[in-house]
Amino acid sequence: MKLKSILLLGIVLLAVVVSLWMILQQPRWTEEEIITLRNLWIGSLPALPPDPSNVFADDPQSALLGQKLFFDTRFSSSNQVSCATCHKPELMFTDGLPLSIGVGTTDRKSMTIIGTAYSPWQFWDGRKDSQWAQALAPLESVVEHGGTRMQYAHLIANHYQEEYEAIFGPLPDFSDPVRFPAIAGPVDDPDAQAAWEGMTSTDRDLVTQVFVNMGKAIAAYERLILPAPSRFDRYVEALLKNDEQTMKSAMTSDEVAGLKLFIGRADCIQCHNGPLLTNNDFHNTGVPTRAGLPLDNGRAMGVMKVLNDEFNCLSQWSDAEEMDCSELRFVVSEGEQLEAAFKPSTLRNIAETAPYMHAGQFATLEEVLRHYNHPPLSPAGHNELEPLGLTNREMAQIIAFLNTLSGGVDAPPELLKAPLNN
Numbered sequence: 001m002k003l004k005s006i007l008l009l010g011i012v013l014l015a016v017v018v019s020l021w022m023i024l025q026q027p028r029w030t031e032e033e034i035i036t037l038r039n040l041w042i043g044s045l046p047a048l049p050p051d052p053s054n055v056f057a058d059d060p061q062s063a064l065l066g067q068k069l070f071f072d073t074r075f076s077s078s079n080q081v082s083c084a085t086c087h088k089p090e091l092m093f094t095d096g097l098p099l100s101i102g103v104g105t106t107d108r109k110s111m112t113i114i115g116t117a118y119s120p121w122q123f124w125d126g127r128k129d130s131q132w133a134q135a136l137a138p139l140e141s142v143v144e145h146g147g148t149r150m151q152y153a154h155l156i157a158n159h160y161q162e163e164y165e166a167i168f169g170p171l172p173d174f175s176d177p178v179r180f181p182a183i184a185g186p187v188d189d190p191d192a193q194a195a196w197e198g199m200t201s202t203d204r205d206l207v208t209q210v211f212v213n214m215g216k217a218i219a220a221y222e223r224l225i226l227p228a229p230s231r232f233d234r235y236v237e238a239l240l241k242n243d244e245q246t247m248k249s250a251m252t253s254d255e256v257a258g259l260k261l262f263i264g265r266a267d268c269i270q271c272h273n274g275p276l277l278t279n280n281d282f283h284n285t286g287v288p289t290r291a292g293l294p295l296d297n298g299r300a301m302g303v304m305k306v307l308n309d310e311f312n313c314l315s316q317w318s319d320a321e322e323m324d325c326s327e328l329r330f331v332v333s334e335g336e337q338l339e340a341a342f343k344p345s346t347l348r349n350i351a352e353t354a355p356y357m358h359a360g361q362f363a364t365l366e367e368v369l370r371h372y373n374h375p376p377l378s379p380a381g382h383n384e385l386e387p388l389g390l391t392n393r394e395m396a397q398i399i400a401f402l403n404t405l406s407g408g409v410d411a412p413p414e415l416l417k418a419p420l421n422n
Protein backbone atom coordinates (compact mmCIF):
# COMPACT_ATOMS: atom_id res chain seq x y z
CA MET A 1 0.00 0.00 0.00
CA LYS A 2 2.75 2.41 1.07
CA LEU A 3 4.86 1.50 -1.92
CA LYS A 4 1.88 2.04 -4.19
CA SER A 5 1.26 5.56 -2.87
CA ILE A 6 4.94 6.45 -3.18
CA LEU A 7 4.83 5.22 -6.74
CA LEU A 8 1.66 7.19 -7.40
CA LEU A 9 3.15 10.34 -5.86
CA GLY A 10 6.25 9.79 -8.00
CA ILE A 11 4.17 9.58 -11.16
CA VAL A 12 2.19 12.70 -10.28
CA LEU A 13 5.39 14.61 -9.50
CA LEU A 14 6.94 13.47 -12.76
CA ALA A 15 3.83 14.57 -14.67
CA VAL A 16 3.98 18.00 -12.99
CA VAL A 17 7.70 18.38 -13.80
CA VAL A 18 7.19 17.27 -17.40
CA SER A 19 4.30 19.65 -18.02
CA LEU A 20 6.16 22.52 -16.32
CA TRP A 21 9.14 21.80 -18.55
CA MET A 22 6.90 21.75 -21.60
CA ILE A 23 5.32 25.05 -20.62
CA LEU A 24 8.76 26.60 -20.15
CA GLN A 25 9.82 25.27 -23.56
CA GLN A 26 6.92 27.09 -25.23
CA PRO A 27 7.86 30.73 -25.61
CA ARG A 28 5.19 33.00 -24.30
CA TRP A 29 4.21 35.85 -26.51
CA THR A 30 2.96 39.12 -25.07
CA GLU A 31 -0.24 40.71 -26.40
CA GLU A 32 1.89 43.28 -28.21
CA GLU A 33 4.05 40.61 -29.84
CA ILE A 34 0.98 38.73 -30.98
CA ILE A 35 -0.27 41.88 -32.74
CA THR A 36 3.12 42.17 -34.45
CA LEU A 37 3.06 38.53 -35.51
CA ARG A 38 -0.45 38.87 -36.86
CA ASN A 39 0.77 41.79 -39.01
CA LEU A 40 3.54 39.64 -40.50
CA TRP A 41 1.18 36.74 -41.13
CA ILE A 42 0.18 36.09 -44.74
CA GLY A 43 -3.46 36.04 -43.60
CA SER A 44 -3.12 39.81 -43.12
CA LEU A 45 -2.24 40.37 -46.77
CA PRO A 46 -5.18 42.32 -48.24
CA ALA A 47 -6.58 41.52 -51.68
CA LEU A 48 -4.39 43.08 -54.35
CA PRO A 49 -5.58 46.69 -54.77
CA PRO A 50 -6.54 47.71 -58.33
CA ASP A 51 -3.92 49.52 -60.44
CA PRO A 52 -5.71 52.60 -61.83
CA SER A 53 -2.79 53.25 -64.20
CA ASN A 54 -3.49 49.96 -66.02
CA VAL A 55 -7.10 49.24 -67.04
CA PHE A 56 -5.98 45.82 -68.33
CA ALA A 57 -4.38 44.81 -65.00
CA ASP A 58 -7.09 42.36 -64.01
CA ASP A 59 -8.15 41.11 -67.44
CA PRO A 60 -7.48 37.34 -67.71
CA GLN A 61 -6.81 37.53 -71.48
CA SER A 62 -4.30 40.26 -70.85
CA ALA A 63 -2.57 38.08 -68.22
CA LEU A 64 -2.39 35.15 -70.63
CA LEU A 65 -0.76 37.32 -73.30
CA GLY A 66 1.54 38.72 -70.60
CA GLN A 67 2.61 35.22 -69.62
CA LYS A 68 3.52 34.43 -73.22
CA LEU A 69 5.54 37.62 -73.54
CA PHE A 70 7.28 36.93 -70.21
CA PHE A 71 8.74 33.69 -71.55
CA ASP A 72 9.25 34.67 -75.22
CA THR A 73 12.95 35.04 -76.12
CA ARG A 74 12.14 36.57 -79.52
CA PHE A 75 11.70 39.86 -77.68
CA SER A 76 15.45 40.50 -77.48
CA SER A 77 18.32 41.46 -79.74
CA SER A 78 19.88 37.99 -79.42
CA ASN A 79 16.71 35.91 -79.68
CA GLN A 80 17.83 34.36 -76.39
CA VAL A 81 16.66 36.59 -73.57
CA SER A 82 13.21 36.72 -71.96
CA CYS A 83 12.06 38.03 -68.61
CA ALA A 84 12.36 34.43 -67.39
CA THR A 85 16.11 34.44 -68.15
CA CYS A 86 16.60 36.52 -65.01
CA HIS A 87 13.32 35.68 -63.25
CA LYS A 88 13.27 31.88 -63.29
CA PRO A 89 10.13 30.36 -61.75
CA GLU A 90 12.22 27.50 -60.27
CA LEU A 91 14.43 30.05 -58.44
CA MET A 92 11.45 31.97 -57.03
CA PHE A 93 11.63 34.24 -60.08
CA THR A 94 15.25 35.28 -59.47
CA ASP A 95 18.40 34.03 -61.25
CA GLY A 96 20.88 32.99 -58.56
CA LEU A 97 23.52 35.44 -59.81
CA PRO A 98 25.11 38.40 -58.03
CA LEU A 99 24.69 40.53 -61.18
CA SER A 100 22.08 39.53 -63.77
CA ILE A 101 23.15 38.58 -67.27
CA GLY A 102 21.04 39.27 -70.34
CA VAL A 103 22.61 40.21 -73.66
CA GLY A 104 25.20 41.90 -71.42
CA THR A 105 25.89 42.09 -67.69
CA THR A 106 23.78 44.40 -65.53
CA ASP A 107 24.98 46.22 -62.42
CA ARG A 108 22.26 44.90 -60.11
CA LYS A 109 20.95 41.63 -58.75
CA SER A 110 17.64 40.29 -60.01
CA MET A 111 14.64 40.65 -57.70
CA THR A 112 11.78 38.24 -57.19
CA ILE A 113 8.47 38.91 -58.96
CA ILE A 114 6.42 37.13 -56.29
CA GLY A 115 4.07 39.59 -54.60
CA THR A 116 5.78 42.65 -56.09
CA ALA A 117 2.46 43.85 -57.53
CA TYR A 118 1.84 45.14 -53.99
CA SER A 119 4.83 47.45 -54.13
CA PRO A 120 4.25 51.09 -55.11
CA TRP A 121 7.87 51.34 -56.29
CA GLN A 122 9.67 48.89 -58.55
CA PHE A 123 13.43 48.15 -58.65
CA TRP A 124 15.96 48.41 -55.83
CA ASP A 125 15.89 52.20 -56.25
CA GLY A 126 12.15 52.50 -57.02
CA ARG A 127 12.72 54.23 -60.34
CA LYS A 128 9.39 52.94 -61.69
CA ASP A 129 5.96 53.42 -60.11
CA SER A 130 4.03 50.55 -61.70
CA GLN A 131 4.71 47.05 -62.92
CA TRP A 132 3.72 47.86 -66.49
CA ALA A 133 6.17 50.77 -66.61
CA GLN A 134 8.81 48.55 -64.97
CA ALA A 135 8.45 45.82 -67.61
CA LEU A 136 9.32 48.26 -70.40
CA ALA A 137 12.74 49.08 -68.93
CA PRO A 138 14.53 45.70 -69.36
CA LEU A 139 13.04 45.38 -72.86
CA GLU A 140 14.91 48.53 -73.95
CA SER A 141 18.02 48.10 -71.81
CA VAL A 142 21.14 47.38 -73.88
CA VAL A 143 22.36 44.85 -71.31
CA GLU A 144 19.05 43.05 -70.71
CA HIS A 145 16.77 42.30 -73.71
CA GLY A 146 18.70 44.74 -75.91
CA GLY A 147 15.84 45.32 -78.38
CA THR A 148 13.78 48.31 -79.49
CA ARG A 149 10.08 49.14 -79.25
CA MET A 150 9.79 49.20 -83.06
CA GLN A 151 11.20 45.65 -83.28
CA TYR A 152 8.72 44.56 -80.58
CA ALA A 153 5.75 46.16 -82.36
CA HIS A 154 6.63 44.15 -85.49
CA LEU A 155 6.88 40.97 -83.39
CA ILE A 156 3.45 41.61 -81.88
CA ALA A 157 2.01 42.17 -85.38
CA ASN A 158 3.66 38.98 -86.70
CA HIS A 159 3.01 36.60 -83.80
CA TYR A 160 0.33 37.97 -81.49
CA GLN A 161 -1.98 40.08 -83.66
CA GLU A 162 -5.18 38.21 -82.84
CA GLU A 163 -4.61 38.05 -79.10
CA TYR A 164 -3.45 41.64 -78.98
CA GLU A 165 -6.48 42.94 -80.87
CA ALA A 166 -8.91 40.95 -78.71
CA ILE A 167 -7.66 42.92 -75.71
CA PHE A 168 -6.45 46.28 -76.96
CA GLY A 169 -8.34 46.80 -80.23
CA PRO A 170 -6.99 47.16 -83.78
CA LEU A 171 -3.24 47.05 -84.23
CA PRO A 172 -1.84 49.74 -86.55
CA ASP A 173 -0.49 48.58 -89.92
CA PHE A 174 3.30 48.53 -89.47
CA SER A 175 4.04 46.99 -92.89
CA ASP A 176 5.47 50.10 -94.60
CA PRO A 177 9.27 49.75 -94.02
CA VAL A 178 9.87 53.43 -94.77
CA ARG A 179 7.53 54.62 -92.04
CA PHE A 180 8.25 51.71 -89.71
CA PRO A 181 11.85 50.45 -89.97
CA ALA A 182 12.81 47.05 -88.50
CA ILE A 183 14.67 48.52 -85.56
CA ALA A 184 14.04 51.91 -83.94
CA GLY A 185 13.64 53.26 -80.45
CA PRO A 186 14.92 55.77 -77.89
CA VAL A 187 17.70 53.43 -76.73
CA ASP A 188 21.43 53.56 -76.13
CA ASP A 189 22.31 52.64 -79.71
CA PRO A 190 23.01 55.41 -82.25
CA ASP A 191 21.47 53.64 -85.27
CA ALA A 192 18.25 52.68 -83.48
CA GLN A 193 18.08 56.18 -82.01
CA ALA A 194 18.55 57.84 -85.42
CA ALA A 195 15.91 55.61 -87.01
CA TRP A 196 13.53 56.56 -84.20
CA GLU A 197 14.17 60.27 -84.66
CA GLY A 198 13.54 59.85 -88.38
CA MET A 199 9.96 58.75 -87.74
CA THR A 200 7.04 61.19 -87.43
CA SER A 201 5.84 61.79 -83.92
CA THR A 202 2.41 60.32 -84.81
CA ASP A 203 4.04 57.08 -85.97
CA ARG A 204 6.26 56.99 -82.90
CA ASP A 205 3.15 57.24 -80.73
CA LEU A 206 1.50 54.35 -82.59
CA VAL A 207 4.54 52.19 -81.81
CA THR A 208 4.82 53.37 -78.22
CA GLN A 209 1.15 52.53 -77.63
CA VAL A 210 1.80 48.90 -78.60
CA PHE A 211 4.90 48.84 -76.42
CA VAL A 212 2.93 50.24 -73.45
CA ASN A 213 0.21 47.61 -73.93
CA MET A 214 2.87 44.89 -73.83
CA GLY A 215 3.89 46.21 -70.41
CA LYS A 216 0.25 46.28 -69.27
CA ALA A 217 -0.23 42.64 -70.32
CA ILE A 218 2.97 41.53 -68.58
CA ALA A 219 1.87 43.35 -65.42
CA ALA A 220 -1.49 41.53 -65.53
CA TYR A 221 0.44 38.24 -65.52
CA GLU A 222 2.73 39.33 -62.68
CA ARG A 223 -0.30 40.22 -60.54
CA LEU A 224 -1.15 36.51 -60.43
CA ILE A 225 2.26 35.53 -59.00
CA LEU A 226 1.66 35.73 -55.26
CA PRO A 227 3.36 34.17 -52.24
CA ALA A 228 1.99 30.97 -50.69
CA PRO A 229 1.78 30.40 -46.91
CA SER A 230 4.95 29.12 -45.26
CA ARG A 231 5.67 27.30 -42.00
CA PHE A 232 5.85 30.68 -40.28
CA ASP A 233 2.27 31.40 -41.37
CA ARG A 234 1.08 28.03 -40.05
CA TYR A 235 2.76 28.87 -36.76
CA VAL A 236 1.04 32.26 -36.44
CA GLU A 237 -2.30 30.89 -37.51
CA ALA A 238 -2.00 28.22 -34.80
CA LEU A 239 -0.89 30.83 -32.26
CA LEU A 240 -3.97 32.93 -33.00
CA LYS A 241 -6.12 29.84 -32.41
CA ASN A 242 -4.17 28.82 -29.31
CA ASP A 243 -3.33 25.51 -30.96
CA GLU A 244 -0.02 24.60 -29.26
CA GLN A 245 0.23 21.23 -30.97
CA THR A 246 0.31 22.78 -34.46
CA MET A 247 2.60 25.57 -33.28
CA LYS A 248 5.13 22.97 -32.17
CA SER A 249 4.98 21.06 -35.43
CA ALA A 250 5.26 24.26 -37.50
CA MET A 251 8.44 25.73 -36.02
CA THR A 252 11.32 24.43 -33.88
CA SER A 253 12.35 26.19 -30.68
CA ASP A 254 15.44 27.68 -32.40
CA GLU A 255 13.27 29.07 -35.19
CA VAL A 256 10.89 30.54 -32.65
CA ALA A 257 13.83 32.07 -30.77
CA GLY A 258 15.00 33.59 -34.08
CA LEU A 259 11.54 35.02 -34.67
CA LYS A 260 11.58 36.57 -31.20
CA LEU A 261 14.88 38.28 -32.00
CA PHE A 262 13.64 39.32 -35.46
CA ILE A 263 10.70 41.23 -33.99
CA GLY A 264 12.52 42.14 -30.78
CA ARG A 265 16.14 42.90 -30.01
CA ALA A 266 17.35 42.73 -33.64
CA ASP A 267 14.45 44.98 -34.74
CA CYS A 268 14.43 43.71 -38.31
CA ILE A 269 10.73 44.67 -38.49
CA GLN A 270 11.70 48.32 -38.47
CA CYS A 271 12.03 47.81 -42.26
CA HIS A 272 10.92 44.23 -42.94
CA ASN A 273 7.33 44.47 -41.75
CA GLY A 274 3.84 43.67 -43.02
CA PRO A 275 2.90 40.30 -44.55
CA LEU A 276 5.52 40.66 -47.30
CA LEU A 277 8.17 41.62 -44.76
CA THR A 278 9.02 44.88 -46.46
CA ASN A 279 7.85 48.42 -45.73
CA ASN A 280 8.43 49.29 -49.44
CA ASP A 281 10.35 52.38 -48.37
CA PHE A 282 14.04 53.16 -48.97
CA HIS A 283 16.81 52.76 -46.42
CA ASN A 284 20.55 53.09 -46.26
CA THR A 285 21.85 49.98 -44.53
CA GLY A 286 25.56 50.45 -45.25
CA VAL A 287 25.78 47.69 -47.84
CA PRO A 288 29.23 48.08 -49.42
CA THR A 289 29.70 48.92 -53.09
CA ARG A 290 30.44 45.83 -55.13
CA ALA A 291 34.10 45.67 -56.23
CA GLY A 292 34.43 46.94 -59.79
CA LEU A 293 31.20 48.96 -59.74
CA PRO A 294 30.87 52.72 -59.22
CA LEU A 295 29.10 54.10 -56.12
CA ASP A 296 25.39 53.32 -56.45
CA ASN A 297 23.41 56.16 -54.88
CA GLY A 298 20.17 54.19 -55.04
CA ARG A 299 16.99 56.09 -54.26
CA ALA A 300 18.59 59.56 -54.68
CA MET A 301 18.86 58.85 -58.41
CA GLY A 302 15.82 56.54 -58.54
CA VAL A 303 13.43 59.24 -57.38
CA MET A 304 14.66 61.65 -60.08
CA LYS A 305 14.19 58.94 -62.68
CA VAL A 306 10.62 58.10 -61.67
CA LEU A 307 9.63 61.77 -61.59
CA ASN A 308 10.90 62.17 -65.16
CA ASP A 309 9.80 58.77 -66.42
CA GLU A 310 8.07 58.73 -69.80
CA PHE A 311 5.74 56.03 -68.43
CA ASN A 312 4.97 57.19 -64.87
CA CYS A 313 1.50 57.39 -63.32
CA LEU A 314 1.01 60.99 -64.49
CA SER A 315 2.15 60.30 -68.07
CA GLN A 316 -0.09 60.24 -71.15
CA TRP A 317 0.35 56.43 -71.27
CA SER A 318 -1.10 55.87 -67.83
CA ASP A 319 -4.83 55.21 -67.42
CA ALA A 320 -4.89 56.92 -64.02
CA GLU A 321 -6.43 60.25 -63.08
CA GLU A 322 -4.09 62.71 -61.43
CA MET A 323 -5.72 62.05 -58.04
CA ASP A 324 -4.86 58.33 -58.38
CA CYS A 325 -1.15 59.17 -58.48
CA SER A 326 -0.66 60.33 -54.90
CA GLU A 327 2.41 58.09 -54.35
CA LEU A 328 4.17 59.95 -57.14
CA ARG A 329 2.77 63.41 -56.46
CA PHE A 330 3.76 63.37 -52.81
CA VAL A 331 7.00 61.41 -53.12
CA VAL A 332 9.96 62.45 -50.97
CA SER A 333 12.44 63.65 -53.58
CA GLU A 334 15.23 65.22 -51.54
CA GLY A 335 17.30 64.53 -48.48
CA GLU A 336 20.43 62.78 -47.28
CA GLN A 337 18.38 59.72 -46.33
CA LEU A 338 17.87 58.94 -50.03
CA GLU A 339 21.63 58.62 -50.70
CA ALA A 340 22.57 54.97 -51.23
CA ALA A 341 19.13 53.96 -49.95
CA PHE A 342 17.47 50.86 -51.38
CA LYS A 343 14.16 49.05 -51.08
CA PRO A 344 14.12 46.29 -48.44
CA SER A 345 13.17 43.30 -50.54
CA THR A 346 10.49 40.91 -49.36
CA LEU A 347 11.91 38.23 -47.05
CA ARG A 348 9.38 35.64 -48.19
CA ASN A 349 11.30 32.73 -49.81
CA ILE A 350 14.55 34.52 -48.90
CA ALA A 351 16.41 31.24 -48.20
CA GLU A 352 15.84 30.30 -51.85
CA THR A 353 17.07 33.52 -53.49
CA ALA A 354 20.80 33.85 -52.70
CA PRO A 355 22.95 35.82 -53.28
CA TYR A 356 21.74 38.89 -51.42
CA MET A 357 21.50 42.70 -51.66
CA HIS A 358 21.22 45.02 -54.66
CA ALA A 359 24.45 43.87 -56.28
CA GLY A 360 24.66 40.38 -54.78
CA GLN A 361 27.25 41.60 -52.26
CA PHE A 362 26.58 38.74 -49.82
CA ALA A 363 26.64 35.10 -50.85
CA THR A 364 24.84 33.66 -47.82
CA LEU A 365 22.43 34.60 -45.04
CA GLU A 366 25.35 34.17 -42.60
CA GLU A 367 27.11 37.06 -44.37
CA VAL A 368 23.91 39.10 -44.25
CA LEU A 369 23.57 38.58 -40.50
CA ARG A 370 27.24 39.40 -39.87
CA HIS A 371 26.64 42.64 -41.79
CA TYR A 372 23.64 43.59 -39.65
CA ASN A 373 25.53 42.70 -36.48
CA HIS A 374 28.37 45.14 -37.25
CA PRO A 375 27.07 47.49 -39.96
CA PRO A 376 29.81 49.56 -41.58
CA LEU A 377 29.20 53.13 -42.73
CA SER A 378 27.78 53.08 -46.23
CA PRO A 379 29.83 54.23 -49.21
CA ALA A 380 27.68 57.39 -48.97
CA GLY A 381 29.07 57.96 -45.47
CA HIS A 382 26.18 57.10 -43.14
CA ASN A 383 23.65 54.42 -42.41
CA GLU A 384 20.51 53.87 -40.37
CA LEU A 385 21.64 50.77 -38.48
CA GLU A 386 23.01 50.27 -34.98
CA PRO A 387 25.32 47.34 -34.10
CA LEU A 388 23.19 44.52 -32.68
CA GLY A 389 25.58 42.60 -30.43
CA LEU A 390 24.09 39.23 -31.37
CA THR A 391 25.93 36.03 -30.49
CA ASN A 392 26.71 33.44 -33.16
CA ARG A 393 23.92 31.29 -31.76
CA GLU A 394 21.43 34.15 -32.00
CA MET A 395 22.45 34.91 -35.58
CA ALA A 396 21.96 31.22 -36.43
CA GLN A 397 18.52 31.37 -34.82
CA ILE A 398 17.49 34.35 -36.95
CA ILE A 399 18.68 32.46 -40.04
CA ALA A 400 16.70 29.43 -38.90
CA PHE A 401 13.65 31.67 -38.66
CA LEU A 402 14.27 33.15 -42.14
CA ASN A 403 14.16 29.58 -43.45
CA THR A 404 10.57 29.23 -42.21
CA LEU A 405 9.50 31.95 -44.67
CA SER A 406 9.86 29.65 -47.69
CA GLY A 407 6.37 28.84 -48.91
CA GLY A 408 6.85 29.21 -52.66
CA VAL A 409 4.34 30.66 -55.07
CA ASP A 410 0.58 30.69 -54.77
CA ALA A 411 -0.32 30.31 -58.44
CA PRO A 412 -1.53 27.42 -60.59
CA PRO A 413 1.43 25.42 -62.03
CA GLU A 414 0.51 26.30 -65.61
CA LEU A 415 1.35 29.93 -64.83
CA LEU A 416 4.90 29.03 -63.87
CA LYS A 417 6.17 28.08 -67.32
CA ALA A 418 5.89 29.18 -70.91
CA PRO A 419 2.37 28.46 -72.21
CA LEU A 420 2.30 25.62 -74.76
CA ASN A 421 1.15 27.62 -77.78
CA ASN A 422 3.81 30.30 -77.41
Ligand code: HEC
Nearest residue numbers: 083086100101102108109110111116122123124135138144
Ligand atom coordinates in the same frame (compact mmCIF):
# COMPACT_ATOMS: atom_id res chain seq x y z
C1 HEC B 1 19.11 40.57 -67.69
C2 HEC B 1 18.29 40.13 -66.60
C3 HEC B 1 16.87 40.63 -66.50
C4 HEC B 1 15.87 40.55 -67.45
C5 HEC B 1 15.98 40.01 -68.85
C6 HEC B 1 14.69 41.08 -66.82
N1 HEC B 1 14.96 41.45 -65.53
FE1 HEC B 1 13.64 42.11 -64.17
N2 HEC B 1 15.14 42.57 -62.91
C7 HEC B 1 16.47 42.30 -63.16
C8 HEC B 1 17.29 43.05 -62.22
C9 HEC B 1 18.80 43.03 -62.18
C10 HEC B 1 16.41 43.78 -61.40
C11 HEC B 1 16.80 44.81 -60.35
C12 HEC B 1 17.35 45.98 -61.20
C13 HEC B 1 17.51 47.31 -60.53
O1 HEC B 1 17.03 47.53 -59.42
O2 HEC B 1 18.14 48.17 -61.16
C14 HEC B 1 15.06 43.44 -61.86
C15 HEC B 1 13.89 43.92 -61.27
C16 HEC B 1 12.63 43.55 -61.69
C17 HEC B 1 11.39 43.87 -61.00
C18 HEC B 1 11.27 44.70 -59.73
C19 HEC B 1 10.76 43.94 -58.54
C20 HEC B 1 10.69 44.81 -57.30
O3 HEC B 1 10.46 44.29 -56.21
O4 HEC B 1 10.89 46.02 -57.38
C21 HEC B 1 10.37 43.34 -61.74
C22 HEC B 1 8.89 43.40 -61.43
C23 HEC B 1 10.96 42.72 -62.90
N3 HEC B 1 12.33 42.85 -62.83
C24 HEC B 1 10.26 42.16 -63.95
C25 HEC B 1 10.83 41.88 -65.19
C26 HEC B 1 10.08 41.67 -66.42
C27 HEC B 1 8.59 41.72 -66.52
C28 HEC B 1 10.99 41.42 -67.40
C29 HEC B 1 10.75 41.18 -68.89
C30 HEC B 1 10.07 42.24 -69.60
C31 HEC B 1 12.30 41.46 -66.78
N4 HEC B 1 12.16 41.77 -65.45
C32 HEC B 1 13.47 41.19 -67.45
C33 HEC B 1 16.96 41.49 -64.14
C34 HEC B 1 16.28 41.22 -65.31
Ligand code: HEC
Nearest residue numbers: 266268270271283287342343344345356357358368372384
Ligand atom coordinates in the same frame (compact mmCIF):
# COMPACT_ATOMS: atom_id res chain seq x y z
C1 HEC C 1 16.84 50.16 -41.60
C2 HEC C 1 16.09 49.20 -42.41
C3 HEC C 1 16.44 47.74 -42.30
C4 HEC C 1 16.58 46.97 -41.16
C5 HEC C 1 16.48 47.40 -39.71
C6 HEC C 1 16.85 45.63 -41.63
N1 HEC C 1 16.86 45.60 -43.00
FE1 HEC C 1 17.20 43.98 -44.14
N2 HEC C 1 17.19 45.13 -45.81
C7 HEC C 1 16.97 46.49 -45.82
C8 HEC C 1 17.29 47.03 -47.10
C9 HEC C 1 17.18 48.48 -47.53
C10 HEC C 1 17.73 45.94 -47.90
C11 HEC C 1 18.30 46.01 -49.31
C12 HEC C 1 19.67 46.63 -49.17
C13 HEC C 1 20.54 46.60 -50.39
O1 HEC C 1 20.32 45.80 -51.28
O2 HEC C 1 21.48 47.36 -50.44
C14 HEC C 1 17.65 44.77 -47.04
C15 HEC C 1 17.97 43.49 -47.44
C16 HEC C 1 17.91 42.37 -46.62
C17 HEC C 1 18.15 41.03 -47.07
C18 HEC C 1 18.54 40.62 -48.47
C19 HEC C 1 17.35 40.64 -49.38
C20 HEC C 1 17.65 40.22 -50.79
O3 HEC C 1 16.68 39.89 -51.51
O4 HEC C 1 18.80 40.26 -51.23
C21 HEC C 1 17.97 40.21 -45.99
C22 HEC C 1 18.10 38.71 -45.95
C23 HEC C 1 17.63 41.06 -44.87
N3 HEC C 1 17.60 42.36 -45.29
C24 HEC C 1 17.38 40.60 -43.58
C25 HEC C 1 17.28 41.44 -42.48
C26 HEC C 1 17.34 40.99 -41.12
C27 HEC C 1 17.45 39.54 -40.68
C28 HEC C 1 17.29 42.10 -40.33
C29 HEC C 1 17.41 42.18 -38.83
C30 HEC C 1 18.66 41.67 -38.31
C31 HEC C 1 17.17 43.24 -41.22
N4 HEC C 1 17.18 42.81 -42.51
C32 HEC C 1 17.08 44.55 -40.79
C33 HEC C 1 16.54 47.25 -44.75
C34 HEC C 1 16.61 46.86 -43.44
